Amino acid sequence: MKFGPVPVAEAEGAYLAHGRVASDPANPESLVYTIPKGTRLTAQHLDDLTKNDVTDVIVARLEPGDLHEDEAAARIAAALCGPGLEAGEAATGRVNLRATSSGIVVVDAAAIDVINRINPAITVATVPEWARLGPRGLAVTVKIIPFAAPEQDVEEACTRGAGAVRLLEGQIASASLIETSVDAAEPSDKGRRSVKGRLDQFSVLLSERVVVRHRAEMLAKALTDAPGELLLILTGSATSDGEDVAPAAVRAAGGEVLHYGMPVDPGNLLFLGRIGERPVIGLPGCARSPALNGADWVMERVICGVPLEQIDIAGMGVGGLLKEIPSRPRPRDAQ
Known part of the structure:
Protein backbone atom coordinates (compact mmCIF):
# COMPACT_ATOMS: atom_id res chain seq x y z
CA MET A 1 0.00 0.00 0.00
CA LYS A 2 1.18 3.49 -0.87
CA PHE A 3 0.22 6.33 1.45
CA GLY A 4 0.73 10.05 1.14
CA PRO A 5 -0.34 13.29 -0.57
CA VAL A 6 -1.19 13.41 -4.26
CA PRO A 7 -2.68 16.07 -6.54
CA VAL A 8 -6.46 15.87 -6.65
CA ALA A 9 -6.36 15.17 -10.37
CA GLU A 10 -4.41 11.93 -9.68
CA ALA A 11 -6.49 10.65 -6.75
CA GLU A 12 -9.29 8.78 -8.52
CA GLY A 13 -9.69 5.25 -7.14
CA ALA A 14 -7.59 5.96 -4.05
CA TYR A 15 -8.94 5.93 -0.49
CA LEU A 16 -9.20 9.29 1.26
CA ALA A 17 -7.13 9.32 4.44
CA HIS A 18 -8.79 12.33 6.07
CA GLY A 19 -12.28 13.75 5.61
CA ARG A 20 -12.39 16.75 3.29
CA VAL A 21 -15.02 19.35 2.48
CA ALA A 22 -16.18 19.56 -1.12
CA SER A 23 -18.71 21.56 -3.13
CA ASP A 24 -21.97 19.92 -4.16
CA PRO A 25 -23.20 21.56 -7.37
CA ALA A 26 -26.32 19.35 -7.41
CA ASN A 27 -27.57 20.79 -4.11
CA PRO A 28 -27.78 24.59 -4.21
CA GLU A 29 -29.21 24.75 -0.66
CA SER A 30 -26.10 23.11 0.78
CA LEU A 31 -23.04 24.27 -1.08
CA VAL A 32 -20.62 22.00 0.75
CA TYR A 33 -20.50 18.44 2.04
CA THR A 34 -17.88 16.26 3.69
CA ILE A 35 -16.27 13.31 1.97
CA PRO A 36 -15.62 10.88 4.87
CA LYS A 37 -12.31 9.27 5.63
CA GLY A 38 -11.95 5.95 3.84
CA THR A 39 -14.07 6.92 0.85
CA ARG A 40 -12.87 5.57 -2.48
CA LEU A 41 -12.62 8.71 -4.55
CA THR A 42 -14.57 8.99 -7.80
CA ALA A 43 -14.29 11.49 -10.63
CA GLN A 44 -17.26 13.36 -9.12
CA HIS A 45 -15.46 13.64 -5.79
CA LEU A 46 -12.40 15.06 -7.50
CA ASP A 47 -14.49 17.57 -9.40
CA ASP A 48 -16.24 18.69 -6.21
CA LEU A 49 -12.96 18.97 -4.33
CA THR A 50 -11.50 21.07 -7.12
CA LYS A 51 -14.51 23.41 -7.02
CA ASN A 52 -13.79 23.88 -3.33
CA ASP A 53 -10.20 24.88 -4.20
CA VAL A 54 -8.66 21.68 -2.85
CA THR A 55 -5.45 21.01 -4.77
CA ASP A 56 -4.11 17.88 -3.07
CA VAL A 57 -5.31 15.14 -0.74
CA ILE A 58 -3.71 12.45 1.42
CA VAL A 59 -4.73 9.04 0.20
CA ALA A 60 -3.99 5.34 0.43
CA ARG A 61 -3.46 3.37 -2.77
CA LEU A 62 -3.77 -0.40 -2.74
CA GLU A 63 -1.07 -2.32 -4.56
CA PRO A 64 -1.12 -5.86 -5.98
CA GLY A 65 -1.28 -8.31 -3.08
CA GLU A 169 -22.69 -22.30 26.81
CA GLY A 170 -24.42 -23.62 29.92
CA GLN A 171 -24.53 -27.41 30.21
CA ILE A 172 -26.36 -27.70 33.55
CA ALA A 173 -30.11 -27.23 33.83
CA SER A 174 -30.68 -27.41 37.59
CA ALA A 175 -28.92 -26.77 40.89
CA SER A 176 -29.61 -27.33 44.58
CA LEU A 177 -28.36 -25.02 47.31
CA ILE A 178 -27.99 -26.51 50.79
CA GLU A 179 -27.64 -23.95 53.56
CA THR A 180 -26.60 -24.67 57.12
CA SER A 181 -27.55 -22.92 60.34
CA VAL A 182 -25.38 -22.90 63.45
CA ASP A 183 -28.42 -22.41 65.69
CA ALA A 184 -32.16 -22.88 65.53
CA ALA A 185 -32.76 -19.61 63.67
CA GLU A 186 -33.25 -19.84 59.91
CA PRO A 187 -30.63 -17.81 58.05
CA SER A 188 -31.53 -14.80 55.94
CA ASP A 189 -32.44 -15.58 52.35
CA LYS A 190 -29.90 -13.01 51.12
CA GLY A 191 -27.43 -15.74 50.18
CA ARG A 192 -30.03 -17.74 48.30
CA ARG A 193 -31.14 -14.66 46.37
CA SER A 194 -27.55 -13.88 45.35
CA VAL A 195 -26.90 -17.46 44.26
CA LYS A 196 -30.17 -17.55 42.30
CA GLY A 197 -29.18 -14.35 40.51
CA ARG A 198 -25.97 -16.00 39.37
CA LEU A 199 -27.75 -19.13 38.21
CA ASP A 200 -30.39 -17.12 36.37
CA GLN A 201 -27.67 -15.73 34.10
CA PHE A 202 -27.34 -19.22 32.64
CA SER A 203 -31.02 -20.21 32.96
CA VAL A 204 -30.20 -22.78 35.66
CA LEU A 205 -33.26 -23.71 37.76
CA LEU A 206 -32.71 -23.57 41.52
CA SER A 207 -34.60 -26.23 43.50
CA GLU A 208 -36.59 -25.58 46.68
CA ARG A 209 -34.81 -24.12 49.70
CA VAL A 210 -33.15 -26.54 52.11
CA VAL A 211 -31.67 -25.45 55.44
CA VAL A 212 -30.10 -27.97 57.86
CA ARG A 213 -28.15 -27.68 61.09
CA HIS A 214 -24.42 -27.20 60.74
CA ARG A 215 -23.56 -30.87 61.22
CA ALA A 216 -21.77 -33.15 58.79
CA GLU A 217 -24.29 -36.02 58.97
CA MET A 218 -27.31 -33.75 58.36
CA LEU A 219 -25.59 -31.95 55.52
CA ALA A 220 -24.51 -35.25 53.95
CA LYS A 221 -28.11 -36.49 53.88
CA ALA A 222 -29.33 -33.22 52.36
CA LEU A 223 -26.70 -33.50 49.63
CA THR A 224 -27.72 -37.07 48.87
CA ASP A 225 -31.41 -36.12 48.68
CA ALA A 226 -30.92 -32.92 46.63
CA PRO A 227 -32.33 -33.12 43.08
CA GLY A 228 -30.01 -30.66 41.32
CA GLU A 229 -27.36 -31.55 38.76
CA LEU A 230 -25.08 -29.06 40.53
CA LEU A 231 -24.80 -29.10 44.33
CA LEU A 232 -24.00 -25.88 46.15
CA ILE A 233 -23.28 -25.50 49.87
CA LEU A 234 -23.51 -22.24 51.80
CA THR A 235 -22.63 -22.81 55.43
CA GLY A 236 -23.67 -20.71 58.40
CA SER A 237 -20.07 -20.79 59.62
CA ALA A 238 -17.10 -20.42 57.27
CA THR A 239 -15.31 -23.54 56.03
CA SER A 240 -11.96 -23.06 57.73
CA ASP A 241 -10.22 -26.29 56.75
CA GLY A 242 -10.43 -29.12 54.26
CA GLU A 243 -11.65 -31.34 57.11
CA ASP A 244 -14.33 -28.93 58.28
CA VAL A 245 -18.06 -29.73 58.38
CA ALA A 246 -18.96 -29.14 54.73
CA PRO A 247 -16.03 -31.02 53.13
CA ALA A 248 -16.56 -33.83 55.66
CA ALA A 249 -20.22 -34.01 54.63
CA VAL A 250 -19.27 -34.39 50.97
CA ARG A 251 -17.06 -37.36 51.87
CA ALA A 252 -19.75 -38.82 54.12
CA ALA A 253 -22.15 -38.68 51.18
CA GLY A 254 -19.73 -40.83 49.14
CA GLY A 255 -18.06 -37.94 47.35
CA GLU A 256 -14.59 -36.46 47.17
CA VAL A 257 -13.08 -33.02 47.68
CA LEU A 258 -10.80 -32.06 44.80
CA HIS A 259 -9.58 -28.68 45.98
CA TYR A 260 -9.92 -26.54 49.08
CA GLY A 261 -9.14 -22.82 49.18
CA MET A 262 -8.45 -20.43 46.33
CA PRO A 263 -6.06 -17.50 45.72
CA VAL A 264 -8.92 -15.11 44.99
CA ASP A 265 -10.06 -12.45 47.42
CA PRO A 266 -12.98 -12.28 48.14
CA GLY A 267 -13.48 -16.03 47.74
CA ASN A 268 -10.65 -17.71 49.64
CA LEU A 269 -12.78 -20.22 51.55
CA LEU A 270 -14.19 -22.14 48.60
CA PHE A 271 -13.90 -25.84 47.93
CA LEU A 272 -14.65 -27.97 44.88
CA GLY A 273 -15.65 -31.60 44.80
CA ARG A 274 -18.07 -34.14 43.41
CA ILE A 275 -20.59 -36.72 44.55
CA GLY A 276 -20.90 -39.32 41.83
CA GLU A 277 -21.22 -37.38 38.60
CA ARG A 278 -22.54 -34.26 40.28
CA PRO A 279 -20.13 -31.37 40.95
CA VAL A 280 -20.16 -29.81 44.42
CA ILE A 281 -19.09 -26.27 45.21
CA GLY A 282 -18.66 -25.19 48.80
CA LEU A 283 -19.36 -21.49 48.55
CA PRO A 284 -17.44 -18.87 50.55
CA GLY A 285 -19.44 -16.49 52.69
CA CYS A 286 -18.91 -13.67 50.18
CA ALA A 287 -21.28 -15.52 47.83
CA ARG A 288 -24.07 -13.93 49.87
CA SER A 289 -23.21 -10.70 48.10
CA PRO A 290 -24.03 -10.24 44.39
CA ALA A 291 -20.59 -8.62 43.92
CA LEU A 292 -17.99 -10.50 41.89
CA ASN A 293 -15.98 -13.01 43.91
CA GLY A 294 -14.00 -16.19 43.33
CA ALA A 295 -17.09 -18.37 43.51
CA ASP A 296 -18.37 -16.74 40.30
CA TRP A 297 -15.35 -17.95 38.34
CA VAL A 298 -15.71 -21.52 39.55
CA MET A 299 -19.52 -21.68 39.21
CA GLU A 300 -19.46 -20.33 35.68
CA ARG A 301 -16.93 -22.87 34.49
CA VAL A 302 -18.72 -25.76 36.17
CA ILE A 303 -22.07 -24.69 34.69
CA CYS A 304 -20.53 -24.39 31.23
CA GLY A 305 -19.15 -27.91 31.31
CA VAL A 306 -15.45 -27.38 32.01
CA PRO A 307 -14.24 -30.68 33.55
CA LEU A 308 -13.55 -30.25 37.25
CA GLU A 309 -9.93 -31.38 36.91
CA GLN A 310 -9.37 -28.67 34.29
CA ILE A 311 -10.54 -25.83 36.53
CA ASP A 312 -7.21 -24.40 37.57
CA ILE A 313 -8.13 -22.78 40.88
CA ALA A 314 -4.48 -22.47 41.92
CA GLY A 315 -3.80 -20.46 38.74
CA MET A 316 -6.42 -17.80 39.49
CA GLY A 317 -4.17 -15.71 41.73
CA VAL A 318 -2.98 -13.24 39.07
CA GLY A 319 -5.99 -10.95 38.72
CA GLY A 320 -7.57 -12.59 41.75
CA LEU A 321 -7.47 -9.52 44.01
CA LEU A 322 -11.02 -8.34 43.41
CA LYS A 323 -12.98 -5.37 44.68
CA GLU A 324 -13.76 -5.70 48.35
CA ILE A 325 -17.43 -6.23 49.24
CA PRO A 326 -18.96 -3.66 51.66
CA SER A 327 -20.21 -6.34 54.08
CA ARG A 328 -16.77 -7.88 54.68
CA PRO A 329 -16.32 -8.56 58.43
CA ARG A 330 -12.61 -7.59 58.39
CA PRO A 331 -11.91 -4.94 55.72
CA ARG A 332 -8.43 -4.99 54.19
CA ASP A 333 -7.68 -1.41 55.25
CA ALA A 334 -8.27 -2.33 58.88
CA GLN A 335 -5.61 -5.07 58.85
Whole structure:
Protein backbone atom coordinates (compact mmCIF):
# COMPACT_ATOMS: atom_id res chain seq x y z
CA MET A 1 0.00 0.00 0.00
CA LYS A 2 1.18 3.49 -0.87
CA PHE A 3 0.22 6.33 1.45
CA GLY A 4 0.73 10.05 1.14
CA PRO A 5 -0.34 13.29 -0.57
CA VAL A 6 -1.19 13.41 -4.26
CA PRO A 7 -2.68 16.07 -6.54
CA VAL A 8 -6.46 15.87 -6.65
CA ALA A 9 -6.36 15.17 -10.37
CA GLU A 10 -4.41 11.93 -9.68
CA ALA A 11 -6.49 10.65 -6.75
CA GLU A 12 -9.29 8.78 -8.52
CA GLY A 13 -9.69 5.25 -7.14
CA ALA A 14 -7.59 5.96 -4.05
CA TYR A 15 -8.94 5.93 -0.49
CA LEU A 16 -9.20 9.29 1.26
CA ALA A 17 -7.13 9.32 4.44
CA HIS A 18 -8.79 12.33 6.07
CA GLY A 19 -12.28 13.75 5.61
CA ARG A 20 -12.39 16.75 3.29
CA VAL A 21 -15.02 19.35 2.48
CA ALA A 22 -16.18 19.56 -1.12
CA SER A 23 -18.71 21.56 -3.13
CA ASP A 24 -21.97 19.92 -4.16
CA PRO A 25 -23.20 21.56 -7.37
CA ALA A 26 -26.32 19.35 -7.41
CA ASN A 27 -27.57 20.79 -4.11
CA PRO A 28 -27.78 24.59 -4.21
CA GLU A 29 -29.21 24.75 -0.66
CA SER A 30 -26.10 23.11 0.78
CA LEU A 31 -23.04 24.27 -1.08
CA VAL A 32 -20.62 22.00 0.75
CA TYR A 33 -20.50 18.44 2.04
CA THR A 34 -17.88 16.26 3.69
CA ILE A 35 -16.27 13.31 1.97
CA PRO A 36 -15.62 10.88 4.87
CA LYS A 37 -12.31 9.27 5.63
CA GLY A 38 -11.95 5.95 3.84
CA THR A 39 -14.07 6.92 0.85
CA ARG A 40 -12.87 5.57 -2.48
CA LEU A 41 -12.62 8.71 -4.55
CA THR A 42 -14.57 8.99 -7.80
CA ALA A 43 -14.29 11.49 -10.63
CA GLN A 44 -17.26 13.36 -9.12
CA HIS A 45 -15.46 13.64 -5.79
CA LEU A 46 -12.40 15.06 -7.50
CA ASP A 47 -14.49 17.57 -9.40
CA ASP A 48 -16.24 18.69 -6.21
CA LEU A 49 -12.96 18.97 -4.33
CA THR A 50 -11.50 21.07 -7.12
CA LYS A 51 -14.51 23.41 -7.02
CA ASN A 52 -13.79 23.88 -3.33
CA ASP A 53 -10.20 24.88 -4.20
CA VAL A 54 -8.66 21.68 -2.85
CA THR A 55 -5.45 21.01 -4.77
CA ASP A 56 -4.11 17.88 -3.07
CA VAL A 57 -5.31 15.14 -0.74
CA ILE A 58 -3.71 12.45 1.42
CA VAL A 59 -4.73 9.04 0.20
CA ALA A 60 -3.99 5.34 0.43
CA ARG A 61 -3.46 3.37 -2.77
CA LEU A 62 -3.77 -0.40 -2.74
CA GLU A 63 -1.07 -2.32 -4.56
CA PRO A 64 -1.12 -5.86 -5.98
CA GLY A 65 -1.28 -8.31 -3.08
CA ASP A 66 -3.14 -5.90 -0.79
CA LEU A 67 -6.58 -6.53 0.70
CA HIS A 68 -8.92 -3.69 1.55
CA GLU A 69 -9.30 -3.22 5.31
CA ASP A 70 -12.89 -4.48 5.41
CA GLU A 71 -12.16 -7.66 3.47
CA ALA A 72 -9.04 -8.34 5.52
CA ALA A 73 -10.91 -7.88 8.82
CA ALA A 74 -13.81 -10.03 7.64
CA ARG A 75 -11.54 -12.91 6.66
CA ILE A 76 -9.67 -12.91 9.95
CA ALA A 77 -12.87 -12.63 11.99
CA ALA A 78 -14.42 -15.55 10.13
CA ALA A 79 -11.35 -17.66 10.84
CA LEU A 80 -11.26 -16.79 14.55
CA CYS A 81 -14.97 -17.33 15.07
CA GLY A 82 -15.58 -20.55 17.00
CA PRO A 83 -18.85 -22.09 18.25
CA GLY A 84 -21.17 -19.76 20.13
CA LEU A 85 -19.95 -16.62 18.38
CA GLU A 86 -21.03 -14.75 15.27
CA ALA A 87 -19.29 -12.11 13.21
CA GLY A 88 -20.84 -8.75 12.41
CA GLU A 89 -20.45 -6.71 9.25
CA ALA A 90 -17.11 -5.13 8.42
CA ALA A 91 -16.88 -1.34 8.63
CA THR A 92 -13.83 0.94 8.68
CA GLY A 93 -11.60 -2.13 8.90
CA ARG A 94 -13.34 -3.52 11.99
CA VAL A 95 -15.37 -6.67 12.61
CA ASN A 96 -16.80 -7.66 15.99
CA LEU A 97 -17.51 -11.18 17.23
CA ARG A 98 -20.48 -11.43 19.59
CA ALA A 99 -21.98 -14.17 21.73
CA THR A 100 -25.07 -15.92 20.40
CA SER A 101 -26.20 -16.78 23.95
CA SER A 102 -25.01 -16.63 27.56
CA GLY A 103 -21.72 -18.35 28.23
CA ILE A 104 -18.02 -17.96 29.00
CA VAL A 105 -15.29 -17.19 26.51
CA VAL A 106 -12.42 -19.56 25.81
CA VAL A 107 -9.40 -17.94 24.13
CA ASP A 108 -6.31 -19.51 22.59
CA ALA A 109 -4.05 -16.76 23.93
CA ALA A 110 -0.97 -18.08 22.13
CA ALA A 111 -2.75 -17.90 18.78
CA ILE A 112 -3.91 -14.34 19.41
CA ASP A 113 -0.38 -13.31 20.36
CA VAL A 114 0.96 -14.82 17.12
CA ILE A 115 -1.60 -12.95 15.02
CA ASN A 116 -0.78 -9.64 16.67
CA ARG A 117 2.91 -10.11 15.82
CA ILE A 118 2.46 -10.93 12.13
CA ASN A 119 2.04 -7.34 10.98
CA PRO A 120 1.26 -4.18 12.98
CA ALA A 121 -1.54 -3.52 10.52
CA ILE A 122 -3.46 -6.53 11.87
CA THR A 123 -4.83 -6.36 15.41
CA VAL A 124 -7.09 -8.65 17.41
CA ALA A 125 -8.41 -7.74 20.88
CA THR A 126 -10.43 -10.11 23.06
CA VAL A 127 -12.13 -10.03 26.42
CA PRO A 128 -10.18 -11.88 29.14
CA GLU A 129 -10.36 -15.65 28.92
CA TRP A 130 -13.31 -17.07 30.90
CA ALA A 131 -15.19 -13.77 30.75
CA ARG A 132 -18.92 -14.25 31.10
CA LEU A 133 -21.05 -12.78 28.32
CA GLY A 134 -24.75 -12.49 27.78
CA PRO A 135 -26.42 -12.74 24.37
CA ARG A 136 -24.81 -10.26 21.95
CA GLY A 137 -21.96 -9.65 24.36
CA LEU A 138 -18.80 -8.45 22.63
CA ALA A 139 -16.04 -11.09 22.69
CA VAL A 140 -13.54 -10.01 20.01
CA THR A 141 -12.80 -7.06 17.80
CA VAL A 142 -10.62 -7.42 14.71
CA LYS A 143 -9.23 -4.12 13.46
CA ILE A 144 -7.04 -3.41 10.44
CA ILE A 145 -5.17 -0.25 11.35
CA PRO A 146 -4.38 1.19 7.88
CA PHE A 147 -6.63 0.99 4.83
CA ALA A 148 -5.26 -2.34 3.66
CA ALA A 149 -3.12 -5.29 4.72
CA PRO A 150 -0.97 -7.68 2.69
CA GLU A 151 -3.06 -10.68 1.65
CA GLN A 152 -0.30 -13.12 2.57
CA ASP A 153 -0.24 -11.75 6.13
CA VAL A 154 -4.00 -11.94 6.34
CA GLU A 155 -3.93 -15.57 5.23
CA GLU A 156 -1.26 -16.38 7.80
CA ALA A 157 -3.42 -14.77 10.49
CA CYS A 158 -6.39 -16.86 9.38
CA THR A 159 -4.35 -20.06 9.49
CA ARG A 160 -2.76 -19.36 12.87
CA GLY A 161 -6.01 -18.19 14.44
CA ALA A 162 -8.48 -20.76 13.15
CA GLY A 163 -11.15 -21.26 15.82
CA ALA A 164 -9.06 -19.45 18.44
CA VAL A 165 -12.05 -17.98 20.28
CA ARG A 166 -15.25 -19.79 21.24
CA LEU A 167 -18.11 -19.55 23.70
CA LEU A 168 -18.95 -22.31 26.15
CA GLU A 169 -22.69 -22.30 26.81
CA GLY A 170 -24.42 -23.62 29.92
CA GLN A 171 -24.53 -27.41 30.21
CA ILE A 172 -26.36 -27.70 33.55
CA ALA A 173 -30.11 -27.23 33.83
CA SER A 174 -30.68 -27.41 37.59
CA ALA A 175 -28.92 -26.77 40.89
CA SER A 176 -29.61 -27.33 44.58
CA LEU A 177 -28.36 -25.02 47.31
CA ILE A 178 -27.99 -26.51 50.79
CA GLU A 179 -27.64 -23.95 53.56
CA THR A 180 -26.60 -24.67 57.12
CA SER A 181 -27.55 -22.92 60.34
CA VAL A 182 -25.38 -22.90 63.45
CA ASP A 183 -28.42 -22.41 65.69
CA ALA A 184 -32.16 -22.88 65.53
CA ALA A 185 -32.76 -19.61 63.67
CA GLU A 186 -33.25 -19.84 59.91
CA PRO A 187 -30.63 -17.81 58.05
CA SER A 188 -31.53 -14.80 55.94
CA ASP A 189 -32.44 -15.58 52.35
CA LYS A 190 -29.90 -13.01 51.12
CA GLY A 191 -27.43 -15.74 50.18
CA ARG A 192 -30.03 -17.74 48.30
CA ARG A 193 -31.14 -14.66 46.37
CA SER A 194 -27.55 -13.88 45.35
CA VAL A 195 -26.90 -17.46 44.26
CA LYS A 196 -30.17 -17.55 42.30
CA GLY A 197 -29.18 -14.35 40.51
CA ARG A 198 -25.97 -16.00 39.37
CA LEU A 199 -27.75 -19.13 38.21
CA ASP A 200 -30.39 -17.12 36.37
CA GLN A 201 -27.67 -15.73 34.10
CA PHE A 202 -27.34 -19.22 32.64
CA SER A 203 -31.02 -20.21 32.96
CA VAL A 204 -30.20 -22.78 35.66
CA LEU A 205 -33.26 -23.71 37.76
CA LEU A 206 -32.71 -23.57 41.52
CA SER A 207 -34.60 -26.23 43.50
CA GLU A 208 -36.59 -25.58 46.68
CA ARG A 209 -34.81 -24.12 49.70
CA VAL A 210 -33.15 -26.54 52.11
CA VAL A 211 -31.67 -25.45 55.44
CA VAL A 212 -30.10 -27.97 57.86
CA ARG A 213 -28.15 -27.68 61.09
CA HIS A 214 -24.42 -27.20 60.74
CA ARG A 215 -23.56 -30.87 61.22
CA ALA A 216 -21.77 -33.15 58.79
CA GLU A 217 -24.29 -36.02 58.97
CA MET A 218 -27.31 -33.75 58.36
CA LEU A 219 -25.59 -31.95 55.52
CA ALA A 220 -24.51 -35.25 53.95
CA LYS A 221 -28.11 -36.49 53.88
CA ALA A 222 -29.33 -33.22 52.36
CA LEU A 223 -26.70 -33.50 49.63
CA THR A 224 -27.72 -37.07 48.87
CA ASP A 225 -31.41 -36.12 48.68
CA ALA A 226 -30.92 -32.92 46.63
CA PRO A 227 -32.33 -33.12 43.08
CA GLY A 228 -30.01 -30.66 41.32
CA GLU A 229 -27.36 -31.55 38.76
CA LEU A 230 -25.08 -29.06 40.53
CA LEU A 231 -24.80 -29.10 44.33
CA LEU A 232 -24.00 -25.88 46.15
CA ILE A 233 -23.28 -25.50 49.87
CA LEU A 234 -23.51 -22.24 51.80
CA THR A 235 -22.63 -22.81 55.43
CA GLY A 236 -23.67 -20.71 58.40
CA SER A 237 -20.07 -20.79 59.62
CA ALA A 238 -17.10 -20.42 57.27
CA THR A 239 -15.31 -23.54 56.03
CA SER A 240 -11.96 -23.06 57.73
CA ASP A 241 -10.22 -26.29 56.75
CA GLY A 242 -10.43 -29.12 54.26
CA GLU A 243 -11.65 -31.34 57.11
CA ASP A 244 -14.33 -28.93 58.28
CA VAL A 245 -18.06 -29.73 58.38
CA ALA A 246 -18.96 -29.14 54.73
CA PRO A 247 -16.03 -31.02 53.13
CA ALA A 248 -16.56 -33.83 55.66
CA ALA A 249 -20.22 -34.01 54.63
CA VAL A 250 -19.27 -34.39 50.97
CA ARG A 251 -17.06 -37.36 51.87
CA ALA A 252 -19.75 -38.82 54.12
CA ALA A 253 -22.15 -38.68 51.18
CA GLY A 254 -19.73 -40.83 49.14
CA GLY A 255 -18.06 -37.94 47.35
CA GLU A 256 -14.59 -36.46 47.17
CA VAL A 257 -13.08 -33.02 47.68
CA LEU A 258 -10.80 -32.06 44.80
CA HIS A 259 -9.58 -28.68 45.98
CA TYR A 260 -9.92 -26.54 49.08
CA GLY A 261 -9.14 -22.82 49.18
CA MET A 262 -8.45 -20.43 46.33
CA PRO A 263 -6.06 -17.50 45.72
CA VAL A 264 -8.92 -15.11 44.99
CA ASP A 265 -10.06 -12.45 47.42
CA PRO A 266 -12.98 -12.28 48.14
CA GLY A 267 -13.48 -16.03 47.74
CA ASN A 268 -10.65 -17.71 49.64
CA LEU A 269 -12.78 -20.22 51.55
CA LEU A 270 -14.19 -22.14 48.60
CA PHE A 271 -13.90 -25.84 47.93
CA LEU A 272 -14.65 -27.97 44.88
CA GLY A 273 -15.65 -31.60 44.80
CA ARG A 274 -18.07 -34.14 43.41
CA ILE A 275 -20.59 -36.72 44.55
CA GLY A 276 -20.90 -39.32 41.83
CA GLU A 277 -21.22 -37.38 38.60
CA ARG A 278 -22.54 -34.26 40.28
CA PRO A 279 -20.13 -31.37 40.95
CA VAL A 280 -20.16 -29.81 44.42
CA ILE A 281 -19.09 -26.27 45.21
CA GLY A 282 -18.66 -25.19 48.80
CA LEU A 283 -19.36 -21.49 48.55
CA PRO A 284 -17.44 -18.87 50.55
CA GLY A 285 -19.44 -16.49 52.69
CA CYS A 286 -18.91 -13.67 50.18
CA ALA A 287 -21.28 -15.52 47.83
CA ARG A 288 -24.07 -13.93 49.87
CA SER A 289 -23.21 -10.70 48.10
CA PRO A 290 -24.03 -10.24 44.39
CA ALA A 291 -20.59 -8.62 43.92
CA LEU A 292 -17.99 -10.50 41.89
CA ASN A 293 -15.98 -13.01 43.91
CA GLY A 294 -14.00 -16.19 43.33
CA ALA A 295 -17.09 -18.37 43.51
CA ASP A 296 -18.37 -16.74 40.30
CA TRP A 297 -15.35 -17.95 38.34
CA VAL A 298 -15.71 -21.52 39.55
CA MET A 299 -19.52 -21.68 39.21
CA GLU A 300 -19.46 -20.33 35.68
CA ARG A 301 -16.93 -22.87 34.49
CA VAL A 302 -18.72 -25.76 36.17
CA ILE A 303 -22.07 -24.69 34.69
CA CYS A 304 -20.53 -24.39 31.23
CA GLY A 305 -19.15 -27.91 31.31
CA VAL A 306 -15.45 -27.38 32.01
CA PRO A 307 -14.24 -30.68 33.55
CA LEU A 308 -13.55 -30.25 37.25
CA GLU A 309 -9.93 -31.38 36.91
CA GLN A 310 -9.37 -28.67 34.29
CA ILE A 311 -10.54 -25.83 36.53
CA ASP A 312 -7.21 -24.40 37.57
CA ILE A 313 -8.13 -22.78 40.88
CA ALA A 314 -4.48 -22.47 41.92
CA GLY A 315 -3.80 -20.46 38.74
CA MET A 316 -6.42 -17.80 39.49
CA GLY A 317 -4.17 -15.71 41.73
CA VAL A 318 -2.98 -13.24 39.07
CA GLY A 319 -5.99 -10.95 38.72
CA GLY A 320 -7.57 -12.59 41.75
CA LEU A 321 -7.47 -9.52 44.01
CA LEU A 322 -11.02 -8.34 43.41
CA LYS A 323 -12.98 -5.37 44.68
CA GLU A 324 -13.76 -5.70 48.35
CA ILE A 325 -17.43 -6.23 49.24
CA PRO A 326 -18.96 -3.66 51.66
CA SER A 327 -20.21 -6.34 54.08
CA ARG A 328 -16.77 -7.88 54.68
CA PRO A 329 -16.32 -8.56 58.43
CA ARG A 330 -12.61 -7.59 58.39
CA PRO A 331 -11.91 -4.94 55.72
CA ARG A 332 -8.43 -4.99 54.19
CA ASP A 333 -7.68 -1.41 55.25
CA ALA A 334 -8.27 -2.33 58.88
CA GLN A 335 -5.61 -5.07 58.85
